[in-house]
Amino acid sequence: MFRMLTKTSVTLGSRAAGWVRTMGSHQLLVPPPEALSKPLSVPKRLLLGPGPSNLAPRVLAAGGLRMIGHMQKEMFQIMDEIKQGIQYVFQTRNPLTLVVSGSGHCAMETALFNLLEPGDSFLVGANGIWGMRAAEIAERIGARVHQMIKEPGEHYTLREVEEGLARHKPVLLFLTHGESSTGVMQPLDGFGELCRRYQCLFLVDSVASLGGVPIYMDQQGIDILYSGSQKVLNAPPGISLISFSDKAKHKVYSRKTKPVSFYMDITYLAKLWGCEGKTRVVHHTTPVISLYCLRESLALISEQAIRLPTVTTVTVPAGYNWRDIVSYVLDHFNIEISGGLGPSEEKVLRIGLMGSNATTENVDLLAKALREALQHCPKNKL
Amino acid sequence: MFRMLTKTSVTLGSRAAGWVRTMGSHQLLVPPPEALSKPLSVPKRLLLGPGPSNLAPRVLAAGGLRMIGHMQKEMFQIMDEIKQGIQYVFQTRNPLTLVVSGSGHCAMETALFNLLEPGDSFLVGANGIWGMRAAEIAERIGARVHQMIKEPGEHYTLREVEEGLARHKPVLLFLTHGESSTGVMQPLDGFGELCRRYQCLFLVDSVASLGGVPIYMDQQGIDILYSGSQKVLNAPPGISLISFSDKAKHKVYSRKTKPVSFYMDITYLAKLWGCEGKTRVVHHTTPVISLYCLRESLALISEQAIRLPTVTTVTVPAGYNWRDIVSYVLDHFNIEISGGLGPSEEKVLRIGLMGSNATTENVDLLAKALREALQHCPKNKL
Numbered sequence: 001m002f003r004m005l006t007k008t009s010v011t012l013g014s015r016a017a018g019w020v021r022t023m024g025s026h027q028l029l030v031p032p033p034e035a036l037s038k039p040l041s042v043p044k045r046l047l048l049g050p051g052p053s054n055l056a057p058r059v060l061a062a063g064g065l066r067m068i069g070h071m072q073k074e075m076f077q078i079m080d081e082i083k084q085g086i087q088y089v090f091q092t093r094n095p096l097t098l099v100v101s102g103s104g105h106c107a108m109e110t111a112l113f114n115l116l117e118p119g120d121s122f123l124v125g126a127n128g129i130w131g132m133r134a135a136e137i138a139e140r141i142g143a144r145v146h147q148m149i150k151e152p153g154e155h156y157t158l159r160e161v162e163e164g165l166a167r168h169k170p171v172l173l174f175l176t177h178g179e180s181s182t183g184v185m186q187p188l189d190g191f192g193e194l195c196r197r198y199q200c201l202f203l204v205d206s207v208a209s210l211g212g213v214p215i216y217m218d219q220q221g222i223d224i225l226y227s228g229s230q231k232v233l234n235a236p237p238g239i240s241l242i243s244f245s246d247k248a249k250h251k252v253y254s255r256k257t258k259p260v261s262f263y264m265d266i267t268y269l270a271k272l273w274g275c276e277g278k279t280r281v282v283h284h285t286t287p288v289i290s291l292y293c294l295r296e297s298l299a300l301i302s303e304q305a306i307r308l309p310t311v312t313t314v315t316v317p318a319g320y321n322w323r324d325i326v327s328y329v330l331d332h333f334n335i336e337i338s339g340g341l342g343p344s345e346e347k348v349l350r351i352g353l354m355g356s357n358a359t360t361e362n363v364d365l366l367a368k369a370l371r372e373a374l375q376h377c378p379k380n381k382l
Numbered sequence: 383m384f385r386m387l388t389k390t391s392v393t394l395g396s397r398a399a400g401w402v403r404t405m406g407s408h409q410l411l412v413p414p415p416e417a418l419s420k421p422l423s424v425p426k427r428l429l430l431g432p433g434p435s436n437l438a439p440r441v442l443a444a445g446g447l448r449m450i451g452h453m454q455k456e457m458f459q460i461m462d463e464i465k466q467g468i469q470y471v472f473q474t475r476n477p478l479t480l481v482v483s484g485s486g487h488c489a490m491e492t493a494l495f496n497l498l499e500p501g502d503s504f505l506v507g508a509n510g511i512w513g514m515r516a517a518e519i520a521e522r523i524g525a526r527v528h529q530m531i532k533e534p535g536e537h538y539t540l541r542e543v544e545e546g547l548a549r550h551k552p553v554l555l556f557l558t559h560g561e562s563s564t565g566v567m568q569p570l571d572g573f574g575e576l577c578r579r580y581q582c583l584f585l586v587d588s589v590a591s592l593g594g595v596p597i598y599m600d601q602q603g604i605d606i607l608y609s610g611s612q613k614v615l616n617a618p619p620g621i622s623l624i625s626f627s628d629k630a631k632h633k634v635y636s637r638k639t640k641p642v643s644f645y646m647d648i649t650y651l652a653k654l655w656g657c658e659g660k661t662r663v664v665h666h667t668t669p670v671i672s673l674y675c676l677r678e679s680l681a682l683i684s685e686q687a688i689r690l691p692t693v694t695t696v697t698v699p700a701g702y703n704w705r706d707i708v709s710y711v712l713d714h715f716n717i718e719i720s721g722g723l724g725p726s727e728e729k730v731l732r733i734g735l736m737g738s739n740a741t742t743e744n745v746d747l748l749a750k751a752l753r754e755a756l757q758h759c760p761k762n763k764l
Contacts, residue, residue, distance in 0.1 A: 025571070026473075026596065026598040026601045026602070027598075027601070028473060028491060028598075028687070029409050029473065029600070029601070030469055030470050030472075030473050030474065030475060030600075031468035031470065032684030032685070032687050032688055033463065033469075033470055034465060034472050035463045035466055036463055036466065036677070036680055036681040036684045036685075037681070037684070037685070037691060040444060040447070040460070040674060040677055040678055040681070041456075042447050042450055042456065042674065043450060043456055044448060045448075045449075045450050045454075047449060047450070047451060049451060051667065052448055052449050052670060053449070054448070054666060055448065055449050060446060060448065061446065062422060063447075063671055064443065064445050065422070065424050065441060065445075065447025066424060066426060066427075066436070066437065067427075067429060067430060067434050067435070067436055067437050067612075067618065068424055068425060068427050068429070068761065069427070069429060069434065070434065070619065072427075074423075074424065074425055078422070080417070081415065081417045081418055082660055084415035084417055084418065085415060085418050087412055087415075088412050088413070088414050090412075091410060091411065091412050092412065093412060101484055101485055101488070101620060102483055102484045102488065102645060102666075103483055103645075103666045103667045103668070103669070104666070104668070105644065105645045105665075105666040105667075106483070106484065106645050108674055109643060109645050113642075122478070133644065136644060137643075137644050140640050140641070140643070140644065141642050142644050189407070193651050214408065216408040216409075216410075218411070218412075219408045219409070219411070219609065220408070228667070230449075230667055235499070236449065236669060236670060236671040236672070237452065237667040237669050237670055237671075238483060238621070238667075238668070238669025238670075238671070238672055239618055239620070239669075243707040258522050259522070260495075260522050260523055260642040260643070261491060261519075261522070261642070261643065262487065262489050262491065262515065262518060262519050262522065263484060263485075263487045263491050269547055275608065283487075284484075284485045284486070284487040284488070285433065285434060285485045285486065285487075285610070285612055285619040285620075286485070286619065286620075287485070287618060287619050287620025287621075287669075287672065288434060288540065288618060288619055288620075288681065289445055289618040289620070289671075289672070289675075290618070290671070290672065292422060292424065292671065293671075295418070295421055295422055299418040299419070299422070302414030302415060302418045302419070303414070303418075303419070304411070305414050334732065341735075
């Protein structure tokens with residue numbers, strides 16, 4: 001009801017007039033910044049760059065939810081749901097699946113820090129920035145890095161990778177699924193099987209591809225897969241998704257040296273994320289609000305997945321009769337659509353987009369027809 | 383207007399009935415998780431543990447703001463404002479001041495990874511979990527770690543630290559300002575000067591203290607200071623604040639080896655955060671939404687700082703006459719308060735809490751009186 005009179009106080013000039021305040025033996029010599037007295041302003045933008053993308057409305061709403069403790073059972077429930085969501089979008093049953101509390105780069109380091117020990121041989125597909133980055137990180141921690149350097153825009157064949165595996169006998173192969181610096185999609189089929197034969201683990205960066213290109217971690221024999229939150233998932237940047245196969249886990253858990261980072265030590269993260277039974281062990285304070293958002297984005301993609309692409313069911317907007325809408329669209333636009341069937345009778349409109357009918361023009365036309373129908377059809381007050 | 387009929391589809395049983403979908407040569411063997419079909423639910427909690435704390439309403443609102451690109455000029459403006467806010471709460475003029483895209487642990491690693499090289503002597507005050515953690519991290523990267531082990535609940539004197547400095551000739555001393563595992567506040571005066579004499583850099587963890595206990599980075603001769611977002615600042619966890627003195631920067635920039643982490647490499651972060659002139663260099667995708675929230679929390683603490691503790695000015699609520707409120711409070715509660723003065727005339731109430739009058743009881747009584755006044759005083763329609 002009452003509020004602090006900040007703006008008036010500023011006008012009164014307490015800041016401008018040589019702001020110094022004494023506290024104990026020290027003085028506040030650095031004044032509060034003027035810029036922070038202005039309201040936060042964020043422009044409206046359509047984000048069509050390589051990421052971040054715009055947040056889905058439901059994800060946006062989750063960002064405004066209240067805080068809870070990071071070690072409370074309600075938070076563990078959310079974390080469990082996120083794990084299941086990741087297992088779904090990765091198409092994996094790996095128990096060691098979790099969120100890294102950092103951006104995609106942090107996930108890359110989490111993979112390399114945990115899998116590589118000093119002196120380990122590491123084979124990298126370097127056909128763009130991400131392979132180069134993986135090579136640089138591995139060099140920092142003392143791995144023997146072998147880069148398969150290719151021109152930007154090129155990708156790797158099974159034969160090329162097999163040559164590298166045979167020559168360098170690496171413990172780990174790195175490929176980028178979606179090479180966002182060059183726009184290349186690396187095919188993934190067959191590489192897992194190849195790595196298995198050469199007793200090499202297979203690490204894939206899917207930051208720029210996950211959700212937009214099919215990926216099947218288990219079926220494609222990918223041992224370590226990571227991705228970001230801020231691309232196709234439409235969640236805020238700052239956290240990333242990662243999963244380890246049992247083989248990858250075994251390599252991590254039988255290390256002779258500790259990984260250089262405690263923050264990214266997967267043996268601790270696994271316990272925090274409940275990947276080793278019920279007991280959770282405090283490790284670091286997880287980004288609670290960002291996790292809310294990721295949970296919602298995974299829920300959205302899970303819902304999408306069970307939508308039939310050929311027939312779209314749309315809820316009849318409250319207050320309308322579906323027959324009016326179907327008639328309007330037929331009478332004024334010469335488009336046939338249909339009502340519900342069986343359990344969905346009276347509840348939905350059913351829209352078919354089949355074969356050569358499935359065009360953008362037809363979708364746009366129908367959207368226009370439906371918009372008009374809502375303006376002209378009778379609506380009961382609720 | 384229309385929405386996808388997700389719930390009905392679930393009821394129709396497409397999930398339950400052995401959910402398998404074929405795509406190319408692979409199958410979607412992992413179904414979308416049932417748990418994600420339920421709405422996200424977050425309980426209302428008063429968070430009185432050692433952090434995270436509840437978000438201030440203005441911070442909460444920032445969490446729901448729309449996304450913008452992390453390398454856009456509007457974002458750089460927000461980052462600059464955050465830098466100024468950190469300089470204010472740290473009381474430092476260090477240009478190398480920025481946000482680490484990870485929790486407090488990540489800030490600790492950022493400090494240690496950048497400052498220590500293999501073989502460097504590192505002196506740690508280990509009187510609780512945070513010193514032990516710093517020691518463990520430094521050991522992982524090959525520093526020579528010397529722990530000054532003390533019983534939980536104890537703190538360090540200048541004499542004790544001087545002994546350690548003389549004996550171990552460290553390049554870096556670590557002390558925890560707010561030891562949240564034992565509830566101890568480490569005095570900081572004098573340690574900076576001591577370190578300077580022994581040519582040692584002074585690193586302080588203020589995650590649990592910043593904003594609640596005065597700290598004066600420059601005046602106390604602290605070379606590296608970091609803190610978290612989720613404690614006194616009331617922002618979401620997941621990012622942290624850090625600043626390096628020129629001396630600390632010099633040590634980082636004259637390293638013989640690269641720090642183990644690219645994600646936390648301060649030479650890149652400095653360029654991303656515009657600490658080295660105008661040019662920004664892409665490094666990683668910063669947590670845009672979390673940065674909005676931190677910006678708002680720093681704005682709140684900056685506003686607070688210029689509030690006079692002895693006289694509180696409160697805006698007269700819209701539609702009311704200040705004289706009615708002052709009279710009501712006097713007539714019904716025997717409390718004298720006052721209206722504005724000079725430029726604040728007609729605009730504010732002025733409330734004095736001075737000396738023995740400054741008690742919780744008096745504040746509560748006045749709050750009650752003001753609440754009643756608003757119920758009974760005439761209010762003009764606006």
